[in-house]
Amino acid sequence: MDRYRLIGGLIWTALGVIVAGVGVLQGVTVGPIVTALTALTVIAGVAALTRSRWARWIAGRLLGAVVGIELLLSVADRFGLLGAPGAPGVSWGSWPEFLAYIGVLLPWAPGSLVTAAGVVVTIAEAALGTLLIIGPLWRWVGKLAAALLLCFLIAMLPSVGFAEVVRYGVVLQIGAVLIVSARGSWPGRARAARKDEAGRWGLSDERAAA
Numbered sequence: 001m002d003r004y005r006l007i008g009g010l011i012w013t014a015l016g017v018i019v020a021g022v023g024v025l026q027g028v029t030v031g032p033i034v035t036a037l038t039a040l041t042v043i044a045g046v047a048a049l050t051r052s053r054w055a056r057w058i059a060g061r062l063l064g065a066v067v068g069i070e071l072l073l074s075v076a077d078r079f080g081l082l083g084a085p086g087a088p089g090v091s092w093g094s095w096p097e098f099l100a101y102i103g104v105l106l107p108w109a110p111g112s113l114v115t116a117a118g119v120v121v122t123i124a125e126a127a128l129g130t131l132l133i134i135g136p137l138w139r140w141v142g143k144l145a146a147a148l149l150l151c152f153l154i155a156m157l158p159s160v161g162f163a164e165v166v167r168y169g170v171v172l173q174i175g176a177v178l179i180v181s182a183r184g185s186w187p188g189r190a191r192a193a194r195k196d197e198a199g200r201w202g203l204s205d206e207r208a209a210a
Contacts, residue, residue, distance in 0.1 A: 002182040005142070006048055009178030013045050016172025023166030031089070033070055034169035040066055041176040048179055053187040060183025061135060067145070067176050068132030071125045078122065098122075105155040124148055132180065142181020149174045 020030060020038060030038075040063050047059035076082055077091050078098035085093030092098040095118075102118045103109070109117065128148065131141045153170045165171065 002139075002184060005139075005178050006182035009175045009180075009182060010045050010048075012171060012175030012178060013041050014175075016169065016175050017042065019162075019171045020166055020169065023163065026163070028163045028166045030167060030169070033073070034167070034172070037066055037070065037169055037176065038172055041172055041179065044176070044179050048182065053184060057183050057185075057187055060138070060180050063176055064132040064135060064138065064142075064180040064183070067173060067180065068129040070173075071129030071132070071145075075122055075126045075129065105152075105159050107159065121148070132177070138183060139181050142177045142179075145177040146174050146181070149177065 017038065020034075024030060040059075044059035044063040047055040050056065073082065074091070077093065078095055080094050083090040083093055085097050087093060092101060099114060099118045102121070103111075103114045106114055106117060124144075125148070128141055128145045131137060132145065149170055152168075153165060153174070156165050156168075156170065
């Protein structure tokens with residue numbers, strides 16, 4: 001199933017690059033984090049297409065760490081840890097500002113549901129961001145992160161519009177986490193398993209890998 005997630009990740013990445021390009025042509029400003037994420041996602045996508053397990057694993061780990069840091073910075077932003085509301089590079093700057101933004105994304109929801117959605121999303125982003133950085137359960141973490149980002153995309157397009165989707169790099173991030181989910185396990189583990197198998201059956205490492 002890694003293959004299908006990789007294909008999906010590459011498709012979303014291509015869409016993300018196209019969306020970003022269209023946005024830039026329309027005058028949307030893309031920040032340095034999203035720009036760096038775009039470059040790394042494309043590199044990871046190319047590495048995933050090679051036959052090198054090490055290239056795919058290293059690129060996937062680096063990409064997962066970058067996306068994880070971006071998610072944690074987003075969480076820090078809504079608690080004012082990156083600056084006050086209105087400061088350069090700050091999206092919200094406080095919890096009330098973040099809830100007001102969630103209210104814009106969910107205009108049909110009552111205040112209590114908006115608060116609950118804000119809490120759930122914050123916990124999810126903090127947990128997924130941490131797991132992306134650490135690296136365990138990469139398949140499920142990548143799929144859950146893609147689902148969360150897809151929910152954001154669906155909510156953002158009709159409410160805040162195309163420019164905000166470009167500015168946050170949502171489409172590209174979906175591709176990034178799907179590529180992370182398809183990175184595979186540490187190649188050294190697979191090689192060690194082949195050596196153990198070869199030792200049990202008295203085969204050379206090359207014949208065991210065949």
